[in-house]
Amino acid sequence: MLRALGIDKSFTGVHALRGVSMEVRPNEVVGLIGENGAVKSTLLRILAGVHRPDGGTIEIDGQAVTIRNAREANAHGIGIVFQEQSLLLNMSVAENIYLGQEAAFTRLGLIDARRRNAAARRQLEKVGLDIEPTRRTAELSFAARQMVELAKALALEERTDRALTILLDEPTSVLESRDIEILFARMRALKARASFVFVSHRLEEVLHVSDRVYVMKDGGVVAERAAGGVSVPDLHQMMVGRGLQTEYYREARQVPPAERVVLQTRGLGVAGAYRDVDLDLHAGEVLGIAGVIGSGREELTRTLFGFLPPTAGTLAVNGTPAVLRSPAEAVARGIGYIPRERRVEGLVMFLSVATNITLARLGAVLRMGLIAHGRERRLAQDWVRRLTIRTPDVATPCRNLSGGNQQKTVLARWMTAKSRILILDHPTRGLDVGAKEEVYELIRALSEDGVAVVLTSDTLEETIGLSHTILVMRDGAVTGRFAAPAGGKPQQVDLVRHMV
Template identity: 50%
Template structure:
């Protein structure tokens, strides 16, 4: 008898179970005997540092990764999940952290993709039916997105809502209650959108089971019934939110006493009259206008605003990635060439984009090649790459930033999200000539330990005189890390709020300016 179809004697309340799951890659064991149990009508939290094995575990549950050993049971029946369709047929669907939509299709096409049903007749789309099916799912999450809007015209947060609507279509694929996996679903959502999502999660609990993954431990404790903690590819414990606080989870995640996740360490010592490093006057583009901004050497300035405020476009414009129509920008008194990223790199400007897998890295390329991509000269003698020189530089930054990788020649796409982000940050440090660092949500998707390391690095760079423009992941992060906060609304700067260490503003102070 084949392995598939073997029935385990388990409680009817258990809808999904993994036993002794193992998955190894060259130089690293991602899963080392993981056990996990998902019960009917519950929200199960999954917590762990970057590299703990969460992503690999989730990918095995949706058929993207085949384990080397171990067993998976769905409603007591042992199964082999060969691909995403196979997992969906067993009622398992996932909202991916890095998104899996087809950008040149409409939201409606993405939502029904692979589960078109009555939306297709004789191989031809029935557009009215497809739109109605998509609208049904969007209505469930309170979204106002036009189902016929092209996906690449939507913001990141709007695309995330389309992802959630898409996975809800799994209800039409199975007669059993589904298992919905939400991998970092709140990473780019506004507070009001997060509450809408949580309402949807609570609704899902009524007819489905949910696996909820977030690095924001307070969210995990708020919305989940139980929480599993992974460390080093192993299950290290189960926590009931009613009996725990975020610090308890963090201690289990790192295997030691709680590491304080503070934003700001010791204040950076500066001259009484710090020199202006970045000066922006009258800058305008398609999504912003009349921008005047100064950032001093060694200063961290956070830019906050709701979606559509223009802050992301401003950040890209300063890197030459978005065209400007008016204004002038100077760096240390010299006019900054905004004609393209190449000129910005040459001038000592670094940029860490929000969507690292799309804009920040080349997945199949190695850690070493990604790290030196913008500063290839550091590993060269003339026009020729000198492997030993490149290796020495890469090894230095792997060690300094504690990048967890099997080796410098490992493809960056095999690293966890937090370690990928460290490689991208290191890209701007290997040359030693960065003067202005543009950080667009640099801690998105990072666990508390990795976030603290990024904060520490930002402070170290500020101490060496690097000017930083930060698009924070939350208002709390902006307030905690910044020396000043600039508020944008409708493409313009509408307020500037000082953030001295002893007199930090509250999030409400900023919200009043944002709306």
Template identity: 65%
Template sequence: MNAPASEPVLSLVPVLSLVNVDKRFPGVHALKQVSIELRPGEVVGLIGENGAGKSTLMKILSGVYQHDAGEIRVGGRPTRFLDAADANSQGIGMVFQEQSLLTNLSVGENIYLGNEEQFTRFGIVNWRTLYDAAARQLAKVKVDVDPRARSEELDFASRQMVELAKALTLEERGAGHLIILLDEPTSVLERAEIEILFARVRALKSRASFIFVSHRLDEVLELSDRIYVMKDGAVVAERKAGDADVNELHHLMVGRSLQAEYYREPLQKPYRAEIAVEAHGLSLTGAYRDVSFQLHRGEILGIAGVIGSGREELTRTLAGFAPHDGGRLVVNGREVTLRTPAEAVDSGIGYIPRERRVEGLVLFLPVAANITLADLESLSRHGLIDAHEERRLATSWVERLKVRTPGINTLCLNLSGGNQQKVVLAKWLNAKAKVLILDHPTRGLDVGAKEEVYELVRAVTTEGLAVILTSDTLEETIGLSHTVLVMRDGEITHRTSANPGAKPRQVDLIGHMV
């Protein structure tokens, strides 16, 4: 863990302040008299459950929405952001959770996308000058990336640094002290990558101030100087990071304490004797080798390990994305080699991916269509979908899983992360999956949404569903699982039971991971 953020030298005039800002949508009072301020050289954390108003506030600050009432001041001067370009011109840049880079363009083209005119003469772009300028921006965030490389060739962490470099180009437009909005920038980063990002942010505090939105409360405490807590569209608390802890922030967000029952341990029931999945010496060249385990009905099997341990590739094998080339895999009593995701589905395996918005959902289809997507055959009558039956099934799952949505015809794009995850779960339950692979199932969810997911997972395992879990945190893996396998360098190095009241300690497992 890095040292706490150093206390910045603050001026009396905030670089950004919101005074009683209000925003309404039809039927929704999204922001209610919100007042916050950001000082020079400061990192302000912004936390709250999904639906608390964080996204609306960030969209107002980035120029996507305009506020209805109240006042926004930049450097003490009242202003209104007419659009994203106007927000940029006033020194506000944004690093997006989903990333805004166009992967078919080079790094340099992305950094100056929309601002190529400074390198253009008589309609011709001076590429050498553009790439030299892009290299200077990349140097600010200390990332070793060729500005001529295509963005799709970079890993996620490097693309996140390019996003940060892109935001820093606002300095060149005479915008003065920069304001950079960090929207869940760590949601798919590993710990080592997060530490690099945090180091870059701290180094940039002499030239920029930051608003840091994250669901990871420990990271908010680590990076921020002050923290604002939002609930139901309003700011309900402000804390200095040094005076707060995770339990207090959790309580302020959701109105209850973070307890030992967070992972619903009292709901963990013994698994059944019946075996759902067996692996015997399973291997995939270059990824893992000689992996053997049994997964029983009603069991949650957690797989722990660092990047490169082989656990990610193992779960992809079970989901049909990376067929094994050695050993035996038996699913529901039948030996299989899963060459495609469709074959995994046919074998009764459902997969909830870490990138639910990319791999788990069709965002521009309604809730009902997404829920029935994996089992259209049972809805088809003479080649046509039985719309009445689809509505009945979707309504039933929405009610059972308590999906918060205006209706089953609402596009999944418009749901919160937690409710999107419930729709993905409903899809596989509706398809009568017997085995469910949870690949980082709570990534990007707030603590309240995580608790709902944990409760649903406990409920479906009680009914006999078998679950394989890989998680963002070792704590979550231990808390949810019946059994934990630890992998290192492609091999299983340790296995242990994780019975209620006798969970292994994190420190007991870490030694087998590294």
């Protein structure tokens, strides 16, 4: 039996685990659900030895253990199937299944490929996959690769006497329904020799295959139920918190948007990610997009800023058709972007606050084609004052600033660039409460000023609190649209119903 007690984990930019406890009993399937995907992945990765917890203990059969790396996790009988597939595409199926475990097949320094392939074939049979172990992994379909990963995890059986615990992180998100059924059939069949922890954002699936379900919310476990005695609407209710602090989102300051459409899409789609998105973004409007991982909303926001060119549909900025093939083209049309990966895509961390503020529109500080450093300095100081960016100096490198002030610096850049459309991709991720509130304040001010905002966020409260309109996506399609005027906000549970 595997038991996690009071697991804590925090790292910059990603939601933390707060005292998570759960147990996995022999021969059962445990479902793990929650609105935020990162939290569940983090928990699984801690159990699999990829991350170390900051606090709490992991017990196996009543004994506290430390899991420092994947190898140690394996020794305890824990295997993981990662959400992003972690097979080496350039190697054969058999090589992947036994990667790092070739010693068992090595004689006089040479690998006995025939024996290894035979062993791999037995593993593949366990998961009901009928392919040649010598096939190149790149040639397999996603579904087959998922099964190979499962086979790889199950191959643990040969190396440990422990009962197996297989962690499955969103294994169904890339599978067709037929493949999912086969996966579930295999899981049920294999329950005799292994326990599973199953993470999915599709609640029907979780109830269908699990014996017990844990519901996670805000980095902690909020409920544990037997799968037989709970319904999908019940789970919706549990996933949603209580106590909505509306004023926290400056709802009172929310003013209705203008009539003018600044960004319009018709039938927008990216093959394999999302399809048929029609949206009309008005000047001064905050448009929230809700959806779980895999819903296509992340890809949609990246399309709107030119990172990911669409494969279908049209896009118009201020009534003019636009093709956005790179961020440069988006910026040229007055679109700005606040990324969730602030340290990678937001700021050039080694450069100064002033440099980062003027980066998207150096033209503002040029004199005869040359950078006027004095003018740049004054412009930056002006923004530092107006947005109350706390920095010793505008010449300070951005990496010395706190997260909230970094985020305000990114905002200052787009305000300098006079962007009238802002794509906010999880703008408050990793910020503390005070800094979040400052960012909300700024978003409100921008919106009052007529700037249009597309918002994705880690929490539904934030999306509901800030938005005028909310688009809900699921599995690549828009499944719901909600008006969210001040005083008439939709309920979280209504959104969740369309999300999962």
